[in-house]
Amino acid sequence: MNILILGNGGREHALAWAIKQNPKCDRLIVAPGNAGIAQVAECAALDILDGAAVVDFAAQNAIDFIIVGPEAPLAAGVADTCRAAGFSVFGPSAAAAALESSKSFTKAICDACDAPTAAYGHFTHRDDARDYVQTQGAPIVIKADGLAAGKGVVVAMTMEEALAAIDDMMGGQFGDAGAEVVVEEFMDGEEASFFVLCDGKTVLPIGTAQDHKRAYDGDTGPNTGGMGAYTPAPVMTDAVTQKALDQIVRPTMAAMAARGTPFTGVLFVGLMIKDGQPRLVEYNVRFGDPECQGLMMRLGGQVLDLLQACAEGRLDGEQVHWADDHALTVVMAANGYPGTYEKGTAIHGLGDLPEDSFHMTFHAGTAESNEGQIIANGGRVLGITARGDTLEQAHARAYAMVDAIDWPEGFCRRDIGWRALS
Numbered sequence: 001m002n003i004l005i006l007g008n009g010g011r012e013h014a015l016a017w018a019i020k021q022n023p024k025c026d027r028l029i030v031a032p033g034n035a036g037i038a039q040v041a042e043c044a045a046l047d048i049l050d051g052a053a054v055v056d057f058a059a060q061n062a063i064d065f066i067i068v069g070p071e072a073p074l075a076a077g078v079a080d081t082c083r084a085a086g087f088s089v090f091g092p093s094a095a096a097a098a099l100e101s102s103k104s105f106t107k108a109i110c111d112a113c114d115a116p117t118a119a120y121g122h123f124t125h126r127d128d129a130r131d132y133v134q135t136q137g138a139p140i141v142i143k144a145d146g147l148a149a150g151k152g153v154v155v156a157m158t159m160e161e162a163l164a165a166i167d168d169m170m171g172g173q174f175g176d177a178g179a180e181v182v183v184e185e186f187m188d189g190e191e192a193s194f195f196v197l198c199d200g201k202t203v204l205p206i207g208t209a210q211d212h213k214r215a216y217d218g219d220t221g222p223n224t225g226g227m228g229a230y231t232p233a234p235v236m237t238d239a240v241t242q243k244a245l246d247q248i249v250r251p252t253m254a255a256m257a258a259r260g261t262p263f264t265g266v267l268f269v270g271l272m273i274k275d276g277q278p279r280l281v282e283y284n285v286r287f288g289d290p291e292c293q294g295l296m297m298r299l300g301g302q303v304l305d306l307l308q309a310c311a312e313g314r315l316d317g318e319q320v321h322w323a324d325d326h327a328l329t330v331v332m333a334a335n336g337y338p339g340t341y342e343k344g345t346a347i348h349g350l351g352d353l354p355e356d357s358f359h360m361t362f363h364a365g366t367a368e369s370n371e372g373q374i375i376a377n378g379g380r381v382l383g384i385t386a387r388g389d390t391l392e393q394a395h396a397r398a399y400a401m402v403d404a405i406d407w408p409e410g411f412c413r414r415d416i417g418w419r420a421l422s
Contacts, residue, residue: 018296037363153223297357302320
């Protein structure tokens with residue numbers, strides 16, 4: 001079969017790497033792709049926010065299955081347009097993607113189905129949001145209501161930070177995404193990521209992970225799109241997982257179906273766990289990045305069968321066959337990220353790194369120069385990923401790869417996995 005993946009990040013590289021291993025995959029195209037993806041698939045220049053252009057491209061290339069990677073085309077309704085044209089598509093409708101594209105929508109769904117989450121206020125005027133913060137006190141969480149590439153959340157430990165976050169977001173820091181804000185109760189506990197496939201009726205858990213959002217060691221510095229992750233997450237015990245399914249995921253899926261907007265695709269459930277009780281932090285409607293890299297390393301080629309079953313509404317009876325091991329991803333980012341950073345710096349040593357079922361370098365923000373050199377082309381640039389029988393082994397393998405890369409203009413955290421390792 002001919003498969004088209006939309007996206008150009010580490011998530012899409014990991015998906016392409018796994019799907020390529022399935023014998024059903026004859027031709028694999030990733031649009032627009034990146035320098036690393038080009039090593040495992042064809043890359044095509046395509047505006048993935050233009051549903052009509054995607055449909056035309058898919059028709060011209062006899063595509064059998066379309067996988068939408070990032071949240072922006074999902075929110076723009078690209079999956080809807082492709083389905084309407086008769087294509088099999090993995091990814092939710094724009095209406096269902098509101099679980100990520102609108103924080104206030106998710107909160108309303110949680111209220112409707114009594115899913116445990118943080119107390120909150122939703123504001124369209126800056127003064128009202130500031131007044132609410134002053135009555136609630138700090139610590140408190142400020143979220144841009146719309147899509148902000150994983151950066152529209154500030155965990156404010158002081159009143160000054162909270163008020164500044166409101167001013168920045170509602171003052172245009174994230175464009176229209178920050179025109180409205182959700183102000184949430186600060187939830188204490190341990191954060192984890194839970195991934196499930198949903199076909200509108202059936203929910204199939206496919207893995208857990210723990211992300212590291214802060215830029216620097218010790219969970220310090222500004223929030224980022226993610227500086228590393230590991231899977232599975234020990235805090236997600238069988239009991240916690242069952243509570244998350246029964247109290248959060250399944251009620252949400254039932255509420256979405258009752259609204260006439262059934263959810264089909266992968267639901268990334270961000271949880272805060274304290275004393276064995278999970279509460280919802282947020283929903284995302286696509287695989288996480290960098291969590292996807294470790295998940296794909298452990299899932300392998302079966303992921304294509306699972307995504308197809310999800311898209312075709314036949315998840316009932318499907319099973320996930322896990323490798324009984326661990327995977328860990330270290331993100332290498334350009335100096336200055338998540339703030340201002342330089343593009344075009346050369347990355348040396350990648351060709352000497354092992355690439356097999358236990359070691360992979362997934363590219364995010366990379367490009368190839370005219371001379372054939374891999375160069376940095378974004379903030380988060382590489383996702384160095386390794387598997388091992390233990391998390392300690394995966395950690396050692398991943399950092400050995402990191403240490404073999406010659407890129408003075410890049411940095412990484414040295415403590416990925418610290419919670420489980422300690």
